[in-house]
Amino acid sequence: MTARIHLSLRGASLRFAEHLVLDRVDLELGAGERIALVGDNGAGKTTLLRLIAGELVPDAGERTLVAPGGVSALEQSLELPDRATVAEAIDACWRELRELEAEIAEAGAELAGPGGVGLDGPQLDAALARYAALVDRYEARDGYGAPARLDAGLAALGVGDVDRSREWRTLSGGERARIVLAAALASNAELLLLDEPTNDLDDDAWDWLVAALARHRGTVVAASHDRAFLARWTSAIWELADRGVTRYGDGYAGYLAAKAAERERRRLAHEAWLAERERHLALLEANAGRLAAIPRKLDKPGMGAGAFRARGRDHGAMGRIRNAKERLARLAAEPVAPPPEPLRFTAGALRARADASAEQGAPSAPPAAPILRVAGLTVLGEPVPDFELGPGDRLLVTGPNGAGKTTLLRTLAGELPAAAGGVARRGAVGWLRQQAGRIDDPRRPLVEAYAAGLREGRDAAAERLLALGLFHESELERPLGGLSYGQRRRLELALLASRDFELLLLDEPTNHLAPLLVDELEAAVAGFAGAVVLVTHDRRLRERFRGARLELGGRGALPARLTHPLHPPPPSPASPPAPPGKTSVFAGRAAPAPAKSDDTPERVGGAGRSGWVGGAGRARDGAGRARSPRLSRTRPPAPGLRRGRPGAGRSPPGSAPAARRGRTGSRR
Incomplete structure (x- = not known):
């Protein structure tokens, strides 16, 4: 494949109705570059990809693209007829190859001449030259090898057995995304434009994608929030913010340093x-x-x-x-x-108890009572090992799609009743769901929704929200119905950022967040003094996780397993090992809660009553006898996640x- 690609944008602006998405953008793209687009959800990454591909025309400025080897775009959704098949979807992804094949067939027919009579003289020379040029272009993309590459890609991505005659609309979103990804890579286009290519990929498929991109001889531009993916293959970063684009060299490491x-x-x-x-x-x-x-x-x-x-x-x-x-x-x-203070989780009730012990002159902290206790629980009909979590404990829940990870978290949060066994919680629970909840009033401004969540006045809430650094002042009056997924996710974080809690349940917390904010979120989890239960597909977060792991097998699969780190740190005096017969997670502990400061916010509300949430069966002791755990009926403190105080000074x-x-x- 020849290195002749060149892209330039000069003063390119683009708006949809009254909304300006890109404002006077200048960009250059050369051959062989590996560019990653990063930015908040809704910043315009997909729009920029469509502008590069030529699907959109700038309202102002110029776009120039030279790509003799073709362009292949991985879109988050394909526009197809209602009853289109999988084969037709693949053809849509291979539009350039199919058009080139049609031109080759037409040129071959022209060589035969009208009525099957061959050409001669100058006409023959022109027809031969056209046919040879078309075949050269097709062979430069290795078009003859595209079907084999497609089969290999589909198999690697776990969709090789999907019937090509099946209707496209009957596939799941994950299946469609993987088929389109395999088709885009198999096209061997000189310029690949990928939109969140790692979505819905398991670890094996992720590894295959990274290896396939490393073998690709052309240029790649990919919008992604996957930090591990960004670190593995990017040569430069384009960051979209405030309707503009900033380029950072030296890959993802250079971006972080800058x-x-x-x-x-x-x-x-x-x-x-x-x-x-x-x-x-x-x-x-x-x-x-x-x-x-x-x-x-x-x-x-x-x-x-x-x-x-x-x-x-x-x-x-x-x-x-x-x-x-x-x-x-x-x-x-x-x-x-x-600059905004880094995200910081606080466990106000734990800190208050530590302060009270210190004021009483206790020589050492008393043993920490469990924050979460699970006994005899089942998820989707499969038993879950009994465990307890205390202050500073971390638990990562893993398993294949459909194994019940979200169901488990909803049960721990009290949203779902336990089918068997029970869950005991002490203190307030911070619960970040995988999907944002239903919007009751789409016209309600963002700042009013935040104020209502904290039960405080609008002006005070506005100042508090701006201090978090998650939103611009210009976004405060935006109606909830007009928020992007990323903005709704940041609003959920902001609501947690103003409260204290002792147990944090995080279901795919990195969804729709920019990589830098994910870095802060990861650091906040590591420094939190309470207990954390985490479900995530973020490869980097899982690789760097320090704590226990609960692997769910799913229906009819291997039984759930609870594992500990190979080299757990010694237990702190405040967190002794559990008594015999119990499973306790005391690994990957956070530092003790910071000393109480004057800028601690008032606690707002709670996450429901503490105590035992019973299921269809009662918890049992080690000998199988039914037992009745003691119930804690104290009013819990409010859950939360908050930031440090902004800059000081008179x-x-x-x-x-x-x-x-x-x-x-x-x-x-």
């Missing part, structure tokens, strides 16, 4: 802004003191050198005060926001509105 440096620059700029504000406040106070010390009346006003010097000091101090006030006004009008008069405008530094 973003860290950018964060440090923002921190230093904010500190410089604070220092200048403090300096002018000090000048204002000092000169106000000098002015107050000058006598307002003299024995003989206007007479002598003393009066002249007094008037000079008066005028000088007033001038310095005026200059300081003007500079403070400019600083207030142009605030420099600090605020000059009139600076409060500026603080609202400046926010606490959005991630974008």
Whole structure:
């Protein structure tokens, strides 16, 4: 395949109705590059891919694409007739190859001439040249090998046995995505445009995809939030934010380093802004003191050198005060926001108990009571091993699709009754579902939904939401019905970010989040002092997970297994091993809860009553006898996830509105 591809965008802008998606974008793409598109869900990644492919035309600016070896685009959805078959869907993915095959057949028929009589002379030479050029293009893409590549790809992705005559609409979303991915790669186009190619892939299929892209000799542009995928194959990153595109070199590692440096620059700029504000406040106070010390009346006003010097000091101090006030006004009008504080989970009730023990002068912390206890539980008819989770414990739930991972979390959260056995919870539960809940009022503004979730006033909620750094001020009035999946996910995080909890249940928490925010979420989970139960397909998160693992086999498969790390750390005094006969997870502990600070928010609401949630059967002891666990009926604290306090410093008069405008530094 020849390296002749070239793409350029010059001042490209694109809008849908009144919504401006891309604003004066300039881009260059060369042969052999591996570009990853990253950004918040709804930032315009899919739109940019369609613009590159030529499916969309910019409203302003220019697009130039030279790709003699063809373009193949993996779209999240194909536009096909209602009763289209799998074979027809593959043909739609191979549109360029099928068109080239049709042209070759037409050129071959032309060589035979009208009525089967062959051409001669110049006509024959022209027909032969056209036929040879078409065959060269087809062979450059190895079109003859496309069916074999397709079969291999379908088998590797687990859909090799799907009947090609089957109606496309009868397949699941995951099956359709994998078939389209296999067809796109099998086309061997010079430019591959992929939209979230790792979605719905298991580990084996993921490995095959990375290897296939490594073998591809052309250029690849892929929109993805998969951090492990980004780290394995990218040569550069295009980040979409605020309707623009920024390029970062040196792959994903270079992108992370550049973003860290950018964060440090923002921190230093904010500190410089604070220092200048403090300096002018000090000048204002000092000169106000000098002015107050000058006598307002003299024995003989206007007479002598003393009066002249007094008037000079008066005028000088007033001038310095005026200059300081003007500079403070400019600083207030142009605030420099600090970078947002990293996400931080807090377990307020655990911290309060630790503080109470310290105040009582206890020589050592008492044994930590379990936060979650599971006994005799079944999921989809299959038994789940008994276990307990205490403060700092981590449990990763794995298993194939349909094994019951989400069902287990819903049971632990109390959304579903236990079919057998029971679940005991102590304290408040933070529950992040895999799919966002139903929107009751699509017209309701985002800020009002956040305020209602916290049960506080709109203005206070707006300031609190902006301080989290998850939204721009311009997004606060956006109706819920107009939010992207990523924005709804960030709203759910923001609601958790304002509360305390002791148990965190996370079902695919990385869905629809930008990679940098996922990094922060991972760090927040690692530092949380409470207990965590996690379900995730994020390969990087699973690879770096430290804690116990519960593997569900699914209906009729292998029984569920609870495993521990090979080298667990020694138990801390606050978390002793469980007594004999019980399974306890004391691995991958977080650090102790931080000391209580003055900026702890008020607890808001709870996650339901604590205690035992019974099922169809009662929990049993080691000998099989039924037992009745003690119930905890104390009112639980509110669950939550919150951030550290934004930047400190005195605020000059009139600076409060500026603080609202400046926010606490959005991630974008």
